[in-house]
Amino acid sequence: MFSCCLLCACSVLPVAGGGLFIQTEKIDETKTQLYVSNYDGGVGTQWLRDIADKFEEKYKDYEFEPGSGKKGVEVKIDTNKDLRSDLGNKIATSTNNVYFGERMFYTEWAQKGLLLDISDIVTTVNAEYGETRSIESKLSDEKKAMLTGVKGKEGKYYGLPHYEGFLGVNYNVDVFDQNGLYFGTDGKLGATLADARSAGPDGQPNTADDGLPATIAQFKTLCRYINNNTDAKPFVWTGMYNEYFNILMDALVTAQLGKEGSEVFYNFNLGEKKVASQVVTGFNGDTPIIETQTIGETTGDKLWQLAASYYAADFAQSVIENGWHTDESVGITYSHTDAQRDFINGARANKPVAMLIDGNYWENEARNLGTIAASENNYNYDYDTESDFAWMPLPGVATGTEGTTKMTLKDSMQSFAFINANIANDENKVKLAKMFLQFCFTDSALVDFTLTTGMTRDYDYTLTAAQESTLGKYARSIWNYRKTSELVNTASTSALFAANQEILLNTYWRSQVGSATYDRPYTAFYTGGVTAKDFFNGLHKLHENWASENREYFVEAD
Secondary structure (H helix, E strand, C coil): CCCCCCCCCCEEEECHHHCEEEECCCCCCCCEEEEEEECCCCCCCHHHHHHHHHHHHHCCCCCCCCCCCCCCEEEEEECCCCCHHHHHCCHHHCCCCEEEECCCCHHHHHHCCCECCCHHHHHCCCHHHCCCCCCHHHCCHHHHHHHCCCCCCCCCCCCEECCCCEEEEEEEHHHHHHHCCCEECCCCECCCCHHHECCCCCCCCCCCCCCCCCEHHHHHHHHHHHHHHCCCEEEECCCCCCCHHHHHHHHHHHHHHHHHHHCHHHHCCCCCCCCEEEEEEEEECCEEEEEEEECCCCCHHHHHCEHHHHHHHHHHHHHHHCCCECHHHHCCCCCHHHHHHHHHHHHHHCCCEEEEEEECCHHHHHHHCCHHHHHHHHHCCCHHHHCCEEEECCCCECCCCCCCCCEEEEECCCCEEEEEHHHCCCHHHHHHHHHHHHHCCCHHHHHHHHHHHCCCCCCCCCCCHHHHHCCCHHHHHHHHHHHHEEEECCCCCCHHHHHHHHHHHCCCCCEEECCEEECCHHHHHHCCCCCHHHHHHHHHHCCCCHHHHHHHHCCCCC
16 A cells, blocks of 8 residues: 555645645636545545546536636545644645545544534435435444544544455465365365365355365465465565565454454443453463453553464464565565565466465555556456456464354554545535535445445445446455455544554554564564564563553543
8 A cells, every 4th residue: 555646747736734736737717626635555546536527527517616707626636645643734734625545543633623524414315416315324333433422522423434444365266276275174175176165264155265274273284285285375465564464463363353352452342242352361381371351441451462363473473484475575675566466477477376465455556556457468368357366264263173153354444534624614615525525425436436446435335236247356355255244343432542543553563572672573573583472472561551551541440
C-alpha cells in the first residue's frame, strides 16, 4: 500500500500543512469545484474517478453557488498519502472538502471537531439517487454503534466506513494443484482430487478451503514439503517494508482467536458478554503452560501473553529459520510491488512461489501499476484466464486435526470517508460535499466499487450472478470468503482503546529480549537469532505496567 501517484502540474493551489495541491488541468471557472482527497494506495483512484464522472454528468446543469453564474461541478481529486497523525495535523487547514483514507483515527478526530456531522445524509433515503433505503440501514449494528458512540458526540455520524482491508496470505492455486499441496482425508499431503481432500480450516467438507492446512502444525508440514520437495518457495513478501512479515503473524492470531476473541483487543470485555482467552502463564521447557483467563481493562497486559501470539511467533520463526521464503524477501531493496510481480510471474520466470504475504488489495494494486500488463506482455499470456490466485484462510488451532466452524476476516485498515469540518460555515460547500458523499454510498456505487477494485465494503449489498461472473478469480475468492466469514471490527469508542491504539494496532509485536528491543519480529528472527519463546516473553516485558499507566481510562473493575 505504499504506491504513490503524482499529479501533473498545470494549476497550483495551497493545501494542508503548507503543501501544494497540484491539479491535472486548469480549473473550469464556469463550474463549482469540489476537492476530494483519496489515499491512492492498493485501492487506487479509478473507482473514485468513475463516480466523479457520473456525479459531474448528473449535475452538469445544477447551480451549486446560486447567483454566481456557475453551473455544474468539477471534482478535483488529490491522491494524497497522509496517514494518521500526519493527516490529523493537516485536516483543519486543508482545502480538501471530502476525504477517503485508511489508517485513520476516527474517534479522536471526531472528538477534536475535525469531522463534519453527516447524520442527515446517513439516516435519510435519497430517492433522487434511486435509493429505497438509507445508508444507515446498510450498516451492521456493530458498525452503527461504533460510528455513533463517540464520547460527547453520541448519536451522530461523523464518517462512514470506506473499504475493507484484509491482511494475510494469498496463494497460487496452480502451484498447489500442480504439486498436490492439499491434505487428504487421511491427514497426509498429496490429495489431488477435490473429493479426497480434508475439510480444511473451516472443518466443513465441500467448501473452498478443502485440503488447506487445518492446524499450524499442518501449515509447517506444508511449508517444509514445498521447500524440500518442489521447485517452488513457500513465501514471498517485501524486504523493503519488512513490517509486511507481521501480516502473517497477525493473520494467524486472528484465525486462532476468532471474531469475539480478536475483539477483546478493542473492547476489553466491557459489557455483559465476556470472552475467555487462552493465556501463556509460563513454560515447561519449550512447551507453553496455558490457562483460560478473562482479559479486562486492568489486565490488558495479558493481550501480550496470548497463546495465539506464541504459536504465531513460533511459526514465523520457522519460516525464517528454515528459509521458507525467496531469497529476495529478505532484501532491503525488494519492494512490495517486486513481491507482487514475482508472485504473478512465478513458474513463467522459473521462480514459482506458493504464497504471497500481502493484503486483499494486492491484485488491484498490481493491475493499477501495470504489473499484470507487463507480465502478460513478457510471457505472452492472458492473466485473467490463465492465472489462478486466491485468498488463503489460515488454521485456527495449533495442533490436532480439528478445524474451526467459521472463517474470520479482520478489517485492519481503519478506513473511513468523511467531510472536513472546516467548511461548516459555507452552506454551499457543505451541501455539495454531502451530496457527493451520499452519492458515493448508493447501492450502485457500492457494487461499482467492488467490480472496479475487486474489494469489499462493510455494507449490506449484493452482486447479481452476472456481475459476480465479471470478477476475476482472485476477486471472486475474496467476495465469497467475505460472504461466509465473520468480520472482526477493529475500531472502538473505548477511551482505553483510543489511548492505546498505536501499540495495539501498529506496534503490538515490539519485544524486549535482554537489553535489545526489536520493533519487528522479522528483525529478531532474521538478524537477532532470537527464539520464538524469548521473543514472546519479551512482548509482555514492555507492558508490565499496564494497570498503573492506564488507570485513568478504566470504566469497569475486573
